[in-house]
Amino acid sequence: MSAALHAVSPPSAPVKSGPGLRLTLALFLTPVVLWLGLLIVLPHLDLLIMSFRMDPAFGDEGWSLENYHQFFAEPIYWLTFVRTAGYSVLVTLLTFVVSLPVAFYVTKVVERNTSRFLLTMLLLPFWVSELVRVYGWMILLRESGVLNHWLTALGITARPVEMLYNDATMIMGLVYTSMLFMVVPLVSVLESLDDSLIEAACDLGAGPWTIMRTIVVPHCMPGIVSGGIVVFMLTLGNYLTPNLMGGKNSLWFTEQIYNQFIASFNWNQGAAFGFLLLALSSCIIWLGLRLTGQKLSRVVQ
């Protein structure tokens, strides 16, 4: 059959092979390789080397683990580090708890047209930069803000309350910022969930909670994990929201890195912190994958 097809195929369409194919491959790969190599791999290698050297201001002393030692020696560093990790996990969990009902409502409860409209409404705020959105929250929440104005006007509070600059507000802000990255993968896995599975579970005697626990969540696991990874990484590496919405005590590890680079001009220390953060996020994601029994290759599909 294929031989017959080959026989009648016109000679003007030769099968691509050898040098031609390799040239095309090279053409397509070059930008990617250049991008990865020059902008990501090289700087990171440089930073890695830097993290194992001392600040040149103290004279070049060759290789040293001093920068990493500093991190453990100074409690403010590792405490911030642990706090950041803990809060990032918390934000990821909260984001999931908030996003699952939203995604479920959008995909399974409302009609198709309404569902599209709602998805667009979810996406809309993300067309605006994060900075603007955080300032929006600040306008709402600050002492002289919109919310306080109404609370005092309605007599619920006697005088304005400062709602910004504490951990709770910061976490709310982080959940808000990263929610979309959880909702979108959840919507896509929920769309592939056959409604009749939910009905079958109900028919066999399961209540709403049991259906969520035994049918919906197990089905959504790949989406939950991929959304979780994205949200966790974004939160861990977020600088803007903790900086603007968190208070003096709401230190985020990215702020420590920033301070080392910009305030102390200690690039070597900053680089060490950066790699510690990278190691931390990798560890927690690995742990999360192990705990949920998911494979990274399946989740990133």
Next chain:
Amino acid sequence: MPTDISPVASSDASPIGSPSASADLSVTRLVKRFEKFTAVNDVSFEVEQGKFFSILGPSGCGKTTLLRMIAGFESPDSGVIAIRGRDMAGIAPNRRPVNLIFQHLALFPMMSVAENVAFGLKRRGMAGGEITRRVQDVLERVGLPGYGGKMPAQLSGGQKQRVAIARCLVLEPAVLLLDEPLGALDLKLREQMKVELKTLQAEVGTTFVYITHDQSEALVMSDHVAVMNAGRFEQVDTPRNLYRRPASAFVAGFVGETNVWSGTLEEATGDAGLVRTDEGTVFRARVPAGLAKGARVDMFIRPEAVLIDPDGASCATDGPPDGATGDGAGDGGDAPLPVRGACANRAQVQVQAILFDGAASRLLTHPEGSRREVMVALPQNRLYDHIKPGDRITVGWDDRAGICFAAGSGQ
């Protein structure tokens, strides 16, 4: 021999609102509307304990809506659904003593076969050991012993089917509802599952309510079949009666294959009459009460009731003697098998094509001077091997094989 017609299912005039004690499922004057469209329109029926009841209808006739109302996934606009005498109004699907087998089975892909089957028992808070025992029992009963550890994706279509049935049967429901579960299987497996379902139902004795658009599934498996059209039940009867004594033009056209001749009623006496077709031929046929002389009618005649060469001119062997038709005569108009020599109706037809299909082979013919298509069964007994397209042949059928309904009432 089991009684053919149950007094409950076959009489439409049975007193409404008084479910009999032996009925597992009783549906009374059920109505469901979707905006302007009435999906289920005033449907009443009862299914006795342990019966296999089918609802047969074309797609969009409202049968799935009816089934979903019984399962509790839709609520009726009016009417009563009672299961074992208990009114189901306001009872959630997870609290009803019925289970539904979904069209695509809806096995939980993330759970093993055993977990799937155990799902309902776990929800009832049964002890683990008891669950394991019952799951094993039911898997054995459906012919899948030792399959508990497999995942649904590892099973064949027929095995999945059986797991879906086991998952419901293990809960010992009063009524098992089946929503065209054989639709997704290939033909061979479907034939096999038909028989399996029927035997399984007889074994476990659970009341089955089965919906399908496939008449063969309904006819083969059921004790009673309801033919549904446009939200209404056209006829509820045994498969045999549906086929032989359709109560409406729709049933005549939908159950089994049939030829339709339109014409005018020339004469009607009792339940017999003369029909003059539009081509001008006069045939004898059964005529239901209420059709007067001069009425426009459609005459339905099954291909297998039409005999080729009824006088046997070209055939050496003769059929049984005339007396053999006596069996059908006393049966209130039950169409007897066509018997050579007893056929009063005659028509000259021209063979257009031979539709060879093994035992179901047919001739596509046109009556002389007409473009009407008439299907004639072509028995594969070597008697008719000489027939070629283009031949003119005589066909004939018994007086009682044709049945008339008012013209256009089948739509």
